[in-house]
Amino acid sequence: xxxxxxxxxxxxxxxxxxxxxxxxxxxxxxxxxxxxxxxxxxxxxxxxxxxxxxxxxxxxxxxxxxxxxxxxxxxxxxxxxxxxxxxxxxxxxxxxxxxxxxxxxxxxxxxxxxxxxxxxxxxxxxxxxxxxxxxxxxxxxxxxxxxxxxxxxxxxxxxxxxxxxxxxxxxxxxxxxxxxxxxxxxxxxxxxxxxxxxxxxxxxxxxxxxxxxxxxxxxxxxxxxxxxxxxxxxxxxxxxxxxxxxxxxxxxxxxxxxxxxxxxxxxxxxxxxxxxxxxxxxxxxxxxxxxxxxxxxxxxxxxxxxxxxxxxxxxxxxxxxxxxxxxxxxxxxxxxxxxxxxxxxxxxxxxxxxxxxxxxxxxxxxxxxxxxxxxxxxxxxxxxxxxxxxxxxxxxxxxxxxxxxxxxxxxxxxxxxxxxxxxxxxxxxxxxxxxxxxxxxxxxx
Amino acid sequence: xxxxxxxxxxxxxxxxxxxxxxxxxxxxxxxxxxxxxxxxxxxxxxxxxxxxxxxxxxxxxxxxxxxxxxxxxxxxxxxxxxxxxxxxxxxxxxxxxxxxxxxxxxxxxxxxxxxxxxxxxxxxxxxxxxxxxxxxxxxxxxxxxxxxxxxxxxxxxxxxxxxxxxxxxxxxxxxxxxxxxxxxxxxxxxxxxxxxxxxxxxxxxxxxxxxxxxxxxxxxxxxxxxxxxxxxxxxxxxxxxxxxxxxxxxxxxxxxxxxxxxxxxxxxxxxxxxxxxxxxxxxxxxxxxxxxxxxxxxxxxxxxxxxxxxxxxxxxxxxxxxxxxxxxxxxxxxxxxxxxxxxxxxxxxxxxxxxxxxxxxxxxxxxxxxxxxxxxxxxxxxxxxxxxxxxxxxxxxxxxx
Numbered sequence: 001x002x003x004x005x006x007x008x009x010x011x012x013x014x015x016x017x018x019x020x021x022x023x024x025x026x027x028x029x030x031x032x033x034x035x036x037x038x039x040x041x042x043x044x045x046x047x048x049x050x051x052x053x054x055x056x057x058x059x060x061x062x063x064x065x066x067x068x069x070x071x072x073x074x075x076x077x078x079x080x081x082x083x084x085x086x087x088x089x090x091x092x093x094x095x096x097x098x099x100x101x102x103x104x105x106x107x108x109x110x111x112x113x114x115x116x117x118x119x120x121x122x123x124x125x126x127x128x129x130x131x132x133x134x135x136x137x138x139x140x141x142x143x144x145x146x147x148x149x150x151x152x153x154x155x156x157x158x159x160x161x162x163x164x165x166x167x168x169x170x171x172x173x174x175x176x177x178x179x180x181x182x183x184x185x186x187x188x189x190x191x192x193x194x195x196x197x198x199x200x201x202x203x204x205x206x207x208x209x210x211x212x213x214x215x216x217x218x219x220x221x222x223x224x225x226x227x228x229x230x231x232x233x234x235x236x237x238x239x240x241x242x243x244x245x246x247x248x249x250x251x252x253x254x255x256x257x258x259x260x261x262x263x264x265x266x267x268x269x270x271x272x273x274x275x276x277x278x279x280x281x282x283x284x285x286x287x288x289x290x291x292x293x294x295x296x297x298x299x300x301x302x303x304x305x306x307x308x309x310x311x312x313x314x315x316x317x318x319x320x321x322x323x324x325x326x327x328x329x330x331x332x333x334x335x336x337x338x339x340x341x342x343x344x345x346x347x348x349x350x351x352x353x354x355x356x357x358x359x360x361x362x363x364x365x366x367x368x369x370x371x372x373x374x375x376x377x378x379x380x381x382x383x384x385x386x387x388x389x390x391x392x393x394x395x396x397x398x399x400x401x402x403x404x405x406x407x408x409x410x411x412x413x414x415x416x417x418x419x420x421x422x423x424x425x426x427x428x429x430x431x432x433x434x435x436x437x438x439x440x441x442x443x444x445x
Numbered sequence: 446x447x448x449x450x451x452x453x454x455x456x457x458x459x460x461x462x463x464x465x466x467x468x469x470x471x472x473x474x475x476x477x478x479x480x481x482x483x484x485x486x487x488x489x490x491x492x493x494x495x496x497x498x499x500x501x502x503x504x505x506x507x508x509x510x511x512x513x514x515x516x517x518x519x520x521x522x523x524x525x526x527x528x529x530x531x532x533x534x535x536x537x538x539x540x541x542x543x544x545x546x547x548x549x550x551x552x553x554x555x556x557x558x559x560x561x562x563x564x565x566x567x568x569x570x571x572x573x574x575x576x577x578x579x580x581x582x583x584x585x586x587x588x589x590x591x592x593x594x595x596x597x598x599x600x601x602x603x604x605x606x607x608x609x610x611x612x613x614x615x616x617x618x619x620x621x622x623x624x625x626x627x628x629x630x631x632x633x634x635x636x637x638x639x640x641x642x643x644x645x646x647x648x649x650x651x652x653x654x655x656x657x658x659x660x661x662x663x664x665x666x667x668x669x670x671x672x673x674x675x676x677x678x679x680x681x682x683x684x685x686x687x688x689x690x691x692x693x694x695x696x697x698x699x700x701x702x703x704x705x706x707x708x709x710x711x712x713x714x715x716x717x718x719x720x721x722x723x724x725x726x727x728x729x730x731x732x733x734x735x736x737x738x739x740x741x742x743x744x745x746x747x748x749x750x751x752x753x754x755x756x757x758x759x760x761x762x763x764x765x766x767x768x769x770x771x772x773x774x775x776x777x778x779x780x781x782x783x784x785x786x787x788x789x790x791x792x793x794x795x796x797x798x799x800x801x802x803x804x805x806x807x808x809x810x811x812x813x814x815x816x817x818x819x820x821x822x823x824x825x826x827x828x829x830x831x832x833x834x835x836x837x838x839x840x841x842x843x844x845x846x
Contacts, residue, residue: 014493230844298492305491326492329484334446336482337500347497349713351505366485368498369478372573372615376502376714376780380787390785391834406838414490422491425502426615431490 001202002190004227006214008384010348010419012158014304015359016325018264018273020165025276028286031074031259032315033059034091036084038129039138040442041065043089051078052097056257058126059092068139071126073259073280091315094281112252118183127251129318130244131184133236134225135410136442146238148187148229151178153242154194154212154219157303157415159266161321163242164197166262166275171200173249180252181240182206192224217384222416226385231410233441243321247280263316267304267325268361269293282316287323298364300324305418306431329363337368348381348423371426379430382419387411389420393430396437401444409437453477471565475572503574505712507581509705510775514550514585516701517694518542521589524691525645545589545645546694552593553583556600564609573614575781576604582622582775585695586768586816590645591629591636599629619823620779623772623816630816652677654692655685655766656805656813659754667738667757685765696768706774715778718787719794723773726798728760734806735759755806769801772815782823789829797822 035043042063047053053076058069076097084090112118119142122128133140140146153163167174178201182189191201192210202209210228212218221239231237240248243261250258259280265287266273276287284299300307302320316323339345341352346360375390383389387408395403414431421430453476459466460473477483478500487494522538533541557580565572583600603625608617629637653661658675659668672680678690688698696702709715738756764770777783777797784793797818804814 012493230841232841232844300492304493307492309489309492324492328486330486332450332481332484334481335479337479337498337504345496347495349495349497350711351497351501351713362493364486364492365494366483366487367494367496368500369474369483369485369571371499371571372613374499374502374575374615374780375785377716377787378497378713381713386837386840388786388834388837391830406841407834408841418491422493423495423497425495425497425499427485427494427498429488429490 002208002210002228004192004210004212004214004218004224006212006218006223006384008380008382009156009215009217010382010423011156011215012304012362012422013346013356013359014158015268015361016266016270016273017159017359018161018266018275020162020275022262022275022277025278025282025286026289028283029096030079030093030283030315031096031279031281032091032093032283033070033073033281033318034315035060035070035089036091037318038070039136041068041139043070045081045089045092047078047092049078049081052076053078053094055259056126060089062139065141067123067142068128069123069126070129071257093315112180112183115184118180121252125251125257127248127257130248131238131240132319133238134222134413135231135236136438137413137415140236140238144236144238146185146187147231147235148190149181149185149238149240150190150192150221150224150229151181151240151242151245152192152212152219152221152224153198154192155242156212156214156216156219157305158216159264159322159324160303161243161262161264161275164194166243166264166321167246170246170249173246173253174201175204175249176253177240177245177249178204178207180248184238188229190224190228192219192221194219214384217382217416217419220413220416222411222413223384226387226411230408233405233410235410241319241321244319261321263287263321263323265291265323265325267300268359268363269297269327270325278316280316280318284310284314284316284323285312288312288325292325294327296328297325298328300326304362305422306415327361327363329365331363331365349378349425366427368425368427370428373424373426373428376425378423378425379417379420382423383417385411385416389417389430392437393428393433396433396440399440401441404437404441409434409441413438450481453480468566471570471572472562475562500574502714503578505714506578506709506775509708510581510585510695512701512704513695513698513771514546515539516688516698517585518546520688520697521545521645521694523689528645542589546584548593549584549587549589549591549596549694552596553580553600556580556597557583557604560601560604560609564605564613568609568613570613575614576608576621579604579608579621579625583625585771585775586622586626586693587629588637589694592633595629595633595636598632599625602628615781617781618827619820620776620782622779623776623820623823626816627820652691655680655690659758662754665754668754668762669757669759671754672762682761682765685762693768693771696771699765699770702770702774706770709774709778715774716780716783716790718790719778719783719797720773722791722794723769723777723798723801724764726795726800727763727769727802728798729795730799730802731758731760731763731806734802753806758806763802763805767805767813767815769815772801772819773797776816777819777822782826784826784829784833786830786833789826789833792829792833793822793826796825 043060044063045060046058053072055075057072059072061069074094074096077095079095080093082091129139131140188208190208190210192212217223263278264275271291301310301317304324345352392407414435417430460470519539522541526533561576603621607619607621607624611617658671686699710717734756784790800818801814
């Protein structure tokens with residue numbers, strides 16, 4: 001078993017951690033699939049408003065890679081297709097027809113023996129988008145030969161779901177998913193877990209267990225890749241979200257697409273933060289309604305560091321498994337920079353007296369104005385890779401392709417530097433810089 | 446408070462783009478955010494942020510400097526009373542000192558604010574609180590009797606040439622406070638050369654600084670003996686540590702500087718790596734020179750030259766003499782102009798220590814070497830970083846093969 005011990009990082013002590021009970025969300029009849037959740041694709045619709053579809057039917061495909069199609073995430077009618085600027089498809093909203101959905105599905109177990117079989121099966125079932133790749137954090141290209149496959153079951157992000165809890169009853173489907181994922185690569189299949197969790201996986205000899213210890217971002221796929229299997233411009237590493245393993249597992253073993261999963265609703269303004277038995281693309285309102293202590297909130301699909309801001313009537317992103325809610329605050333305290341500290345302040349610097357002890361109620365406040373960057377070793381405190389992140393950011397701002405590649409742009413992703421933005425006293429958005437660099441090298445290729 | 450908030454919000458409209466006062470927007474933004482913490486929102490990316498910001502970071506450095514100001518003022522008064530041969534209370538000494546320190550401080554801030562604010566308006570960038578630190582540092586490096594017009598010139602030069610022409614905070618090459626100091630050193634050498642003591646007293650009052658004593662000995666002896674023989678000021682190790690000796694306003698009390706260092710390191714603002722490596726570099730070189738001095742005295746290296754008493758200064762004396770500690774703690778650690786990589790910080794600091802001793806001991810024309818050493822290393826910091834980063838690139842390339 002490989003071991004990764006991360007020292008640099010920080011577990012944000014944020015209030016509103018979900019309690020370990022699983023509730024059912026309020027009844028909601030719509031779910032949404034948004035092509036905007038997928039990078040670098042050109043979606044072309046295969047359906048129109050009002051069409052009836054069944055779970056798993058193709059909804060749209062990527063014009064740049066026509067074999068990749070996206071599945072219907074519910075059975076029922078397509079109630080609405082929302083377009084954005086220049087008729088970009090923003091969202092496809094499904095009306096769930098529970099009568100059709102509960103029909104007994106066709107069981108067609110297949111014998112899949114090699115990479116080609118597995119790829120074809122996933123493409124044929126329109127389930128390929130569950131497989132993503134690094135670099136670029138986009139849907140994988142089926143014709144690539146990945147150097148390795150990494151699945152992280154160690155979620156370290158603040159307020160993210162605890163896989164050890166949510167996936168506890170999915171042993172069979174997880175094993176089935178991993179057996180078939182292994183066929184996709186000639187390299188190794190790494191599964192990252194926290195010490196003492198998912199013990200049954202270590203009996204499986206075809207996977208390489210990685211034990212990660214340490215504060216966030218220790219469990220991020222990018223950090224694990226950087227430690228055990230660094231990538232270059234030529235390599236790709238494939239990955240699957242932990243909460244998608246049961247979905248893929250059922251697909252491989254039973255041939256059915258079951259979009260249900262356990263997600264969490266958490267955050268300082270949630271009255272009763274807890275887990276929900278929910279599904280891909282679920283409506284946020286059905287989880288939050290009546291459960292928030294204030295109206296002025298920002299609802300986030302995903303975690304508070306990397307999630308996407310959404311409207312109350314928005315939907316869970318395709319890859320997301322948590323809903324976070326924080327207060328939208330416009331408070332301006334008098335001479336706030338002189339504040340001595342106490343429970344109302346939180347900092348990774350020792351800059352306030354007696355802070356950080358009790359769970360802190362973060363708001364949307366930036367807590368300072370944007371300033372020119374001053375390198376006081378803030379980013380380095382929370383960035384556990386052997387990459388000079390400061391130099392990399394500079395090369396991106398200078399648009400220096402060669403240097404970006406040399407400094408390891410391929411190994412980074414926005415989520416790996418989210419904590420750098422969190423701690424930055426100049427309030428620089430490091431993630432946006434890294435994304436800009438990734439976009440630059442992606443379109444240059 | 447709400448009334449004030451309203452006034453700010455209303456007046457702010459006049460400073461928006463396209464409005465008559467839009468050129469002065471940075472000034473309004475600075476006033477607004479000094480009075481009330483900003484209500485800027487996290488847009489994308491992290492939706493939550495740490496409470497630390499640049500205002501507080503810079504303010505903390507200023508806090509660390511305040512004790513140096515207070516002691517500096519007292520020390521000026523103490524030495525004045527001693528020179529006049531009168532006994533005086535601590536409070537009285539302090540007030541005498543303040544009459545020298547305050548004007549310098551005020552002039553520095555006026556000059557600094559004029560430069561920073563006008564550049565912020567012209568360049569349309571925010572007023573960076575970093576200039577407060579530069580302006581708080583400059584008076585501490587000044588002799589108490591420096592003419593105020595020279596302070597004004599020096600500060601303007603430091604802020605404009607040291608910082609603004611490179612694009613402001615974050616992109617400057619040289620430490621602005623040290624640039625100001627260096628400008629004054631070379632532009633007004635009669636006032637600030639550093640071999641005569643900086644103390645205020647009766648007309649014509651003067652004396653040799655600690656560093657000038659071994660630099661120009663009447664007769665060759667070891668530095669320790671020369672210090673002990675000095676009658677005008679007490680240059681014992683203990684007294685140099687407590688700082689009741691003439692010097693720049695802020696440099697003399699080493700205890701307060703060390704407390705400032707501990708405070709800044711604890712808060713995570715200044716780099717301990719730079720401080721430690723500066724001291725290591727200084728100790729390494731001075732020990733080397735001490736060894737060399739034994740050779741010279743024994744006559745091995747003596748042919749032609751006269752023995753140099755500066756070589757016999759012990760590491761501890763080097764640390765306590767002059768502004769080495771002040772420069773190490775508050776100047777060398779300036780984050781923008783020092784190295785940006787941790788390996789680089791070790792090399793950068795070590796070389797500052799080495800250069801300080803070399804400039805002090807080998808070249809007696811410049812008795813105080815710290816500020817020159819730091820400025821030289823400011824210049825080389827990007828080069829050090831370049832090689833550190835190249836090794837990372839090479840490591841990555843090797844991995845790819």
